[in-house]
Amino acid sequence: MSTFTSRLCPITGKMEWILQDEQYDYHQEIARSAYADMLHDKERNEKYYSGVKKAIEIIHSRGEKAKVLDIGTGTGLLSMMAAQSGADQITACEAFEPMAKCAEQIMKKNGFEEKIQLIPKRSTELKSGPGKDMEERANILVTEVLDTELIGEGAIGTYNHAHKQLLEKNCLVVPRAANMYVQLVSSEFIRRWNVVQPLKTTETRVVSPPTASSRCSGAASLHDVQLDQIDPSLFTPLSQPVQIFRFDFNSKDGIPEDDTSTVTVKSLNKGTVDAVFMWWDIEMDPQGEIILSCAPHWAHPDSHNLQWRDHWMQAIYYPSLPLSVDVNQNIKILSSHDEYSLWFEVVDSHDTTPAPLERPLCECGIHTTISRTRIGMMNDVKRNQVFISALKKNLSPSSICLCISDGSLLSLIAAQLGAKKVFALESNPMCERVLKSYINYNRLGDKITVLTKKLEDLTAEDFQGLKINLVIGEPFFMSSVLPWDTLYFWYAVCELKRFMVTDVPILPHKMSIKAIGVQFRDLWKIRAPVKNCEGFNLDVFDQVIQKSADKSDSNVEPQPLWEYPGTPLTSTGIVAQFDWSKQVTEMKPISTTSTLICTKSGSINGVALWTEYTFDEDLVISNGPLLLNDTCIKWDYFCQQGVHLYNKPMSITEGQCLDVIFSFTPKTGELDLKFPTTIS
Known part of the structure; x- marks a missing residue:
């Protein structure tokens, strides 16, 4: 069955009706569930299999039945590993209904439908005891509820609930534990993803970011990237990798929902601590002999045999106040986590600052409005130089400019280069607030007017009776998903030609x-x-x-x-x-x-x-x-x-x-x- 649904067309900027499967959202969630990436991770699969086999062998060596609980079974792969390894009893739960149905069919096709009990619920909804979801508690837990940040998918709560309600006291857990590592780096390049830099427009003039942004700790969320793909020449290590947390998944006392650590390291080089690289490894067996590492190649235990994975990458975090250090200087890394996230600060070893207990929040509005990729784009010197050169070629003291982009600094560049008047068209309210903070801080309110109305609602009065004689855009729009969605710039220009002179120059053309x-x-x-x-x-x-x-x-x-x-x-x-x-x-x-x-x-x-x-x-x-x-x-x-x-x-x-x-x-x-x- 199909149905008509409305959506905003990113190219025209108008609402449109499109014919879609009535279960479009349902199918999109399945298609984007990212299971396939994990299932192509051969190292992950092999080491999970080894960990499951070892746990079952240990339980059997005790003379006990191996009773396995698989939380978030997905395709049922880990449950089938347990069945193939001789588990006596297996309960699998999966809350995502379409995947639970899929797992049921997979188990049947592989001949395990009688061996595995599949329950379409969250693990936190399961009850154990006679006549309940699980007749008795399990003595082996196997699960994969980890993400790039390790705890971002609720691993702490999942493990703690399982130990309290679903597992025997003397149980085994696969994986057994996780170890988290960080490394301090200095990098002007990486800093571009987090700190909006001043933009020099002339020999004497600069578009400066509002003061609040220079003191802001930035976005609270992690920046997940493939660290191996950053050119090594673009950053300088300031410390060796160091362990900051160990998460004991088999702890009967529970994993702390809030924890801090302070680790002192000695700086390897002189520089500014611009970023904290983070990754983790997991121990698959009780003895900690089977290790799966997510480290980048320079810190990996088997750098010549790296497994590519997109579901567990590495992460970058940004300290709120970059610290300048000398060679062999002692530095304290302050680390904190709550139930779902991490954050870090870096201070001199003599600083008595306690580990940061409160998660930092963006105070300037820029980091919560604009993505890190976009901040990097705004800091791209070569890109900005093209805009400046194009404007210098086309601007005159009589120029009435119209800037069509979201969250762009073009209007400020045009104003500083001598335009008589600049109108900045903003379609995004959050970008509007950021732009106005820039305009006020750089004292350009008399030259720049921000327009926020819909294109069709704009009037000559909004343009103060002036005729636009130059149009410029990056172009960049918050609604754009694919590269060519920036064609919206073209539609906006055509819609507003009634306010422009004939043959108005359009940049880019x-x-x-x-x-x-x-x-x-x-x-x-x-x-x-x-x-x-x-x-x-x-x-x-x-x-x-x-x-x-x-x-x-x-x-x-x-x-x-x-x-x-x-x-x-x-x-x-x-x-x-x-x-x-x-x-x-x-x-x-x-x-x-x-x-x-x-x-x-x-x-x-x-x-x-x-x-x-x-x-x-x-x-x-x-x-x-x-x-x-x-x-x-x-x-x-x-x-x-x-x-x-x-x-x-x-x-x-x-x-x-x-x-x-x-x-x-x-x-x-x-x-x-x-x-x-x-x-x-």
Whole structure:
């Protein structure tokens, strides 16, 4: 069954009615459940299996029955491992209804339906005792309720409740414990993701961030990234990795919901502590012999055999006040956690500051409004220089500028470069508050007026009777998901032409969508079928995921491709170009085919797409590759690209062609991309 639903079109900025499966949200939740990524993690699967076998052997050696409880069973994989390893009794619970049904079918297909009791509930809803969910308590707990932050999915509460209500006192837990590590680093580059920097517009003028932002501790949440993909030349280690917490999952007294630690380290280099890197490892067996580490390569116990994983990455945290240190200086790392999150401070060893008990919160509003990627983009010196150069070429003392972007500093740049008047169109209320704080702090309120009305509601009075003679945008919008959603800039320009002079210059005046065929080293795993995992048939899971993906997923998704290495296998193709000086709604539908020529033989598992914006022949901003050669692509650190991932890789030979078909209906903003399933 299908139904019409309304949504905001990010390209036109207007509400539209689209026909969707009436269970669209349900299917989207299934398709994006991220189980497949974990199931492709061979190290995880093998070490869980080893831990489960060992626990069952120990229980049996005591002369007891092995009674297993699997919390959050997902596909049922861990329960089937327990069954295959000789467990006498297995109870599995799964609160996510579609996955519980899927697990039931998987268990049946693998012949374990009689061995495993599946309960579609949260573990905290289970009751143990005669006639209840579990007739008796379990003596083995196996579960995977961990995330990049380790405790962000509620692991502490899950383990504590299980020990109190569902487990015997002398039970075993797989994994047994987790150890958390941090490392201090100095990095001007990494600081760009957290601290908005002053922006120099002329030799004597600077757009300065409000004072509150320079003192703000930033967003309270972790910044999860693939640390291995940050160029080592972009940061300097200031300390060795050091353990800060140990979480004993088998503790009968419970894991503390709030805890602190203070660890003193000696600085390796001179610099400013700009960031705290964090990762963890888990001990799968009671003896702590089977270790799974999420450390980056320089701290990993087996750096030559790293397992790629996207479900457990590493994290960056930012101290509220960066500390300058000398070589061999003693530094105290203050660490805290509550039931779901972590935070850190770094102070001199002589500082008597206690470990931070209260979780820091953003006070300036910037970090809660703008993503870290966007903050990095705003701090990108080369990008900003393009804007400054373009404005210098086009501005005059009589310029009446209109800036169309969200949370952009372009209006302040234009005002400082000498524009007579600047109007800044803001579609996002939170961005509006941030922009006004910038305007007030830089004393540009007399030159800049912020407009927040809908496009169709704006009047000549809002523009103070002035005619716009220059339009500029980054363009960047909070509603944009895919790179080309910034076409909203074009629609906004056309809607407001009634307030502009004839032939008004538009910066940028052209947008291009580009594409390249790629063999991603690992990214393909997030969409690839699992098939068989540790000897268990998971075809049912693959079918469920694919069915839901077909009903809910776009064939292009946004990804920060700098985190995912790949080899280019085709030429770069221009998929589409847009001249923003034309009236968009008067244009006829566009349909083009871009041919990507295979430059070498190999296996294509994705097509990467990005946008470029042209200000003039010499001034172009690209959200795509910073470096592109025969063997690798280095992507922009502060942008997301689009990527189409194939379920099955396609074998190619040099000289073959891959056609990307593009269609666009200007009147409605409907945009579509089709990718070949065979190579011509």
